[in-house]
Amino acid sequence: MNMRPESVRIRLTFWYVGVLAGVLVVYIAAAYSFQDWQLKRQIYHDEVQDMETVEGLLYFDGAGQLHLHEEYHSRPQSRLLVDRLMEVHRPSGELLYRNDRLNGMALDSAIQPGEGYPSYNERIFQLENGERVLMISHLHPVDGQPLLIRIGYDLGPAKSRMMQFLLVLLLALPVALVVAGFAGYRIAQKALAPLGKMASQAEQITANRLHDRLPIDNEVDELGQMARVFNGLLVRLEQSFTQLQRFTSDAAHELRTPLASMRSVGEVGLQQAHTEEGYREIISSMLEETASLTQLIDGLLMMAKAESGQISVRATEFEIDDLIDEVVGLLGVIAEERGVSIRWDRGRRGTLHADRALVRLALVNVLHNAIKFSPQGAEVTITSEILKKEGQPFLRILVRDVGPGVRDTEKALVFSRFYRSEATRAQEGAGLGLSIAKWAIEANGGEILFDPHRLNGATCFIDLPLGYGWRTVV
Amino acid sequence: MQTFFDDGRMAQAMPVRHVLIVEDERKIADAVAAGLRDEQYEVAVARSGEEGLARIAQHVPDVIVLDIMLPGQDGLQVLRTARKMAVRIPVLLLTSMDSIEDRVAGLDAGADDYLVKPFAFAELSARIRALSRRRVPEEVVVLELGDLRLDDAKNEAYRGKMRLDLTQREFQLLEYLMQNRDHVVSREMLARDVWKETSRYTPLDNVIDVQIARLRRKVDDPFPRKLLHTVRGVGFILKDESQ
Numbered sequence: 001m002n003m004r005p006e007s008v009r010i011r012l013t014f015w016y017v018g019v020l021a022g023v024l025v026v027y028i029a030a031a032y033s034f035q036d037w038q039l040k041r042q043i044y045h046d047e048v049q050d051m052e053t054v055e056g057l058l059y060f061d062g063a064g065q066l067h068l069h070e071e072y073h074s075r076p077q078s079r080l081l082v083d084r085l086m087e088v089h090r091p092s093g094e095l096l097y098r099n100d101r102l103n104g105m106a107l108d109s110a111i112q113p114g115e116g117y118p119s120y121n122e123r124i125f126q127l128e129n130g131e132r133v134l135m136i137s138h139l140h141p142v143d144g145q146p147l148l149i150r151i152g153y154d155l156g157p158a159k160s161r162m163m164q165f166l167l168v169l170l171l172a173l174p175v176a177l178v179v180a181g182f183a184g185y186r187i188a189q190k191a192l193a194p195l196g197k198m199a200s201q202a203e204q205i206t207a208n209r210l211h212d213r214l215p216i217d218n219e220v221d222e223l224g225q226m227a228r229v230f231n232g233l234l235v236r237l238e239q240s241f242t243q244l245q246r247f248t249s250d251a252a253h254e255l256r257t258p259l260a261s262m263r264s265v266g267e268v269g270l271q272q273a274h275t276e277e278g279y280r281e282i283i284s285s286m287l288e289e290t291a292s293l294t295q296l297i298d299g300l301l302m303m304a305k306a307e308s309g310q311i312s313v314r315a316t317e318f319e320i321d322d323l324i325d326e327v328v329g330l331l332g333v334i335a336e337e338r339g340v341s342i343r344w345d346r347g348r349r350g351t352l353h354a355d356r357a358l359v360r361l362a363l364v365n366v367l368h369n370a371i372k373f374s375p376q377g378a379e380v381t382i383t384s385e386i387l388k389k390e391g392q393p394f395l396r397i398l399v400r401d402v403g404p405g406v407r408d409t410e411k412a413l414v415f416s417r418f419y420r421s422e423a424t425r426a427q428e429g430a431g432l433g434l435s436i437a438k439w440a441i442e443a444n445g446g447e448i449l450f451d452p453h454r455l456n457g458a459t460c461f462i463d464l465p466l467g468y469g470w471r472t473v474v
Numbered sequence: 475m476q477t478f479f480d481d482g483r484m485a486q487a488m489p490v491r492h493v494l495i496v497e498d499e500r501k502i503a504d505a506v507a508a509g510l511r512d513e514q515y516e517v518a519v520a521r522s523g524e525e526g527l528a529r530i531a532q533h534v535p536d537v538i539v540l541d542i543m544l545p546g547q548d549g550l551q552v553l554r555t556a557r558k559m560a561v562r563i564p565v566l567l568l569t570s571m572d573s574i575e576d577r578v579a580g581l582d583a584g585a586d587d588y589l590v591k592p593f594a595f596a597e598l599s600a601r602i603r604a605l606s607r608r609r610v611p612e613e614v615v616v617l618e619l620g621d622l623r624l625d626d627a628k629n630e631a632y633r634g635k636m637r638l639d640l641t642q643r644e645f646q647l648l649e650y651l652m653q654n655r656d657h658v659v660s661r662e663m664l665a666r667d668v669w670k671e672t673s674r675y676t677p678l679d680n681v682i683d684v685q686i687a688r689l690r691r692k693v694d695d696p697f698p699r700k701l702l703h704t705v706r707g708v709g710f711i712l713k714d715e716s717q
Contacts, residue, residue: 287707291661294592295679330669330681337684361676368677433677
């Protein structure tokens with residue numbers, strides 16, 4: 001069974017109370033020891049004062065007997081010192097005086113060497129009857145004779161005072177813990193309340209209501225930060241959802257066009273009897289639509305795979321000029337047929353490290369596009385150059401045509417799927433070519449764009465990084 | 475070498491070939507079966523893997539067309555079982571997913587070839603021809619059709635005595651059409667086999683159409699007998715219709 005409390009509030013409270021209890025116990029122990037030490041210092045000082053008093057009251061009578069002027073006896077002011085215990089010895093060890101309060105018990109054991117000289121000695125020990133005594137001893141001359149005077153007081157009153165002190169401290173402990181626990185619980189509750197609020201608000205946000213955001217009370221605090229991060233996530237989610245929805249509806253629309261024409265060709269074909277030639281015509285026309293459907297779906301599948309990272313990029317070293325030759329050779333017939341010439345100005349020969357098939361795919365699509373939009377008799381120019389962007393060298397392949405060009409507002413849009421500008425709407429193709437080219441170049445760490453400064457015609461830049469190295473071929 | 479059938483159609487002497495189609499989608503199975511019957515194959519259709527295996531046990535066909543997605547036992551399991559039954563005949567797998575893993579799995583299981591749906595019938599027919607040709611290596615391919623003749627060694631093509639002035643690509647195209655003469659060839663087949671294009675999404679159809687038009691100008695335009703025909707919506711065919 002899991003004994004951990006479920007709620008963070010309760011866990012936090014437990015932790016809080018536990019830590020506080022630990023701190024308080026340490027504090028009590030420290031306070032108690034300090035107080036105890038302080039008290040013993042106090043007693044010692046009082047005893048030293050008492051010793052000075054006693055030393056003045058000692059005298060020898062005619063018979064050489066030691067006495068204490070009891071009539072002058074004054075009790076120490078401290079309430080901690082109740083009954084004086086006193087012994088006087090000669091340094092040799094001979095006992096000269098022991099007061100009545102001792103009832104014949106010895107005040108500590110035999111004299112130790114050097115005891116009471118030059119300063120006071122201090123000892124704590126137990127009397128025979130079990131009383132704990134703090135004793136000081138001092139060597140002091142009385143009537144010219146050196147005497148070792150020992151004075152002690154019972155520590156009982158001090159101890160009971162310490163016990164009282166401890167009791168007060170210990171009684172306060174549970175009260176403090178209960179109060180602290182309650183306060184901690186309330187604080188945790190208050191601190192976590194916005195989280196609960198956020199959770200219930202987040203629950204309201206579904207795929208269909210991604211435009212909702214969490215309210216941010218305080219930008220700077222931790223919860224505000226979390227809400228900001230969460231909102232950022234929502235923004236990205238919403239963008240990709242919108243993109244997906246747009247893509248789905250675009251794809252559906254694109255699929256619908258060939259489907260609709262297939263359907264109407266079929267329906268009209270069945271309306272009346274036709275000759276064999278007529279039926280052939282109908283079926284062929286439907287098959288043509290199937291072909292464009294298949295091509296469209298292939299393109300979509302490829303984009304979907306590309307975007308979910310299912311197409312791996314296999315970089316090899318290859319000569320870019322050979323690749324351009326190959327692409328020009330491939331599309332040359334179309335250009336010739338349209339009366340468009342391709343001029344390919346070789347730059348410095350060199351090898352590039354990239355996925356050849358992908359670069360080729362991009363080049364074929366871009367060049368095909370350029371040829372498609374070129375008027376009869378026009379020229380498509382391909383050049384390449386090595387440039388630097390932010391200190392990094394890259395190869396730029398420029399494909400230039402003198403067709404209708406790309407409007408500034410469309411320069412980014414042309415690379416999105418299914419985009420066809422007004423000028424090109426009449427042209428065949430699903431509008432996937434440039435978005436496939438864009439993906440293929442970006443998968444190789446490159447960039448594809450239309451020259452923003454070009455005024456007539458269009459120039460497509462295909463930029464490929466040379467970070468992996470450019471080897472000039474001699 | 476050549477015999478005349480009753481209907482006057484000329485064909486090479488070839489034993490009747492049996493094809494087993496294992497496919498649960500009725501429309502596809504029926505269309506393919508009808509198409510293959512038109513090409514003089516003996517066709518049997520099984521609608522599940524179990525039925526397919528039962529048919530193989532009864533009578534071993536010459537070629538099997540096997541769909542991967544089948545109810546019950548899937549195509550790959552059927553293929554493994556068939557191979558365990560020591561069936562060595564060629565198998566053409568039909569898949570609807572064009573991924574490398576699928577191909578690897580299919581080839582591992584012992585398939586000889588695969589075709590991704592949706593496929594052109596022309597392509598399926600060409601694959602089956604290629605697969606059954608494997609079994610008959612002695613078949614001599616004569617690259618002659620009417621008065622059109624290809625000299626493979628010299629890369630030269632003639633109509634009658636006249637040599638045709640073809641580019642390299644045009645010759646390859648004509649050669650491929652010639653190898654598949656009397657059969658429709660789709661644009662996908664040309665892209666893959668003549669242009670060696672691996673990517674399925676390259677704007678190559680335009681190139682192919684232009685190239686065919688140019689070839690036609692050289693092969694057919696100057697001559698009264700037309701050999702290169704377009705089958706709209708399907709592809710192209712090299713065929714001598716005057717016979």
